[in-house]
Amino acid sequence: MQQRLRRTVAAVALAVAAVLGAGGWAAGTQQAVTGPPPGSAAWVADTTLGIRLPDPATAAPAEVAAFFAALPPARRDALAVRHPLVVGNLDGAPVPLRYRANALALAEERGHQLARAADPALTPRDRTAARERAERYRGLLDGGRQILAFDPRGRGQAAEVFGDLTAAPRTAVVVPGSDIDLLSFDRAADPYGTPAGMARALYEATGRGTAVVAWAGYTTPVGLGPDAATEDLARAGARRLDRLLDGLAVTTRPEAPATVFCHSYGSVVCGLAAPGPARASGLVVLGSPGMGVDSAADLDPRVPLWATARNGSDWIGNVPHVSVLGLGHGADPTGPGFGARPLPATGSHGHTGYFAPGTASLAAFAAVALGR
Structure with a gap:
């Protein structure tokens, strides 16, 4: 029993030493982004088509695929325009539609970041971070890149x-x-x-x-x-x-x-x-x-x-x-x-x-x- 405990303690010490030796513990921890895409509440509440939209929090990709398959192209496009962050991140949605939705979402979010970069009420650090984000979004919009998912959170x-x-x-x-x-x-x-x-x-x-x-x-x-x-x-x-x-x-x-x-x-x-x-x-x-x-x-x-x-x-x-x-x-x-x-x-x-x-x-x- 004591020998097993010593081995366990030694293994823990070795793991800690390896992390410390490779550069030290990073300060703080990351909060995982989970759950449905941003804008999902507005999507679920949208009744403009006269039908119930699949809930991104609960609908399986197969259900999402069946929903979009039953819609005419004009209605699919209308949803992508009104809810680009949802459609662009909705697994099961048609791939070309997701590309279009994400291009719209990137352009919209880039506009938000450019506005933040010019906001004198923000700190210089926050304005710099906003400019970096805006430039990142511009890069993802360039050259017809096929963006299957985009989440700014x-x-x-x-x-x-x-x-x-x-x-x-x-x-x-x-x-x-x-x-x-x-x-x-x-x-x-x-x-x-x-x-x-x-x-x-x-x-x-x-x-x-x-x-x-x-x-x-x-x-x-x-x-x-x-x-x-x-x-x-x-x-x-x-x-x-x-x-x-x-x-x-x-x-x-x-x-x-x-x-x-x-x-x-x-x-x-x-x-x-x-x-x-x-x-x-x-x-x-x-x-x-x-x-x-x-x-x-x-x-x-x-x-x-x-x-x-x-x-x-x-x-x-x-x-x-x-x-x-x-x-x-x-x-x-x-x-x-x-x-x-x-x-x-x-x-x-x-x-x-x-x-x-x-x-x-x-x-x-x-x-x-x-x-x-």
Whole structure:
């Protein structure tokens, strides 16, 4: 008994030391954005069409899809114009309609931020933050980008599609890890460390034969600290990921559900979501601190699981794979006893280099995404 207690204390101490040694505990914690999209109350109360609109808080994506399928195009468009933040984030709504709604929502929110940036009643810091947001929204509006989701609440969330989501024979979803939000969704300085950069690289590596969704649709941890070492944000993210996958299943090809690529803390989100075969064709984890489960046997056995080898310069290798008193994310998915299928990582560097062109990991990701 004493020996077991000593091992437990040692494991906790090791986990804490690893976090502290990698940069220290981040101050404060993040509040997860949950629940229906902003504007849902006005949407539910809208009776202009003479029919009851599906409640975003309770309607399943299949119900949403059936509702829009019964509406003529003019009525769909009218709803997108009146309620862009709801329609743009409503899983199960027609994909082209969501793109249009999100473009409207981004333009509207950009106007709000520009007004804040010019408001002399705000502090200089708040005006600067408003200008940054407005510029971010402008960037998402440029060049015909296909924005599948946009939520300005908190640090902001977004999802972008590369390829033709409604026509592609196969679909993939990239789930990112810590420090990703609306402002860091797509960074030129670290192109393969962002969900948009990862998705773009995968789309090109498949010969543009797969539609890829860059999904920054949950509240991620910031820095290394309590949020990154625990599963609270991952649980909230898992529920949102489940709904996204349900929505894709009814708006794309149900016979070929998405392959989900889970980076870093995102692999905890994927492990807790544990999607079944109706939601996912496979799971791929990379740079993983663990999946919140003891082994692949704790996931749905009908959904293949691949684990990417960890390159020697990935700092995640210094994080102990333990789960003690709510701290840590459990067993190493790359370990021989975990039960995942191995993927190579030759040529990759660092924690965010697995999607870099020319790496063995990206070539393997493309093969998996194409169903090979």
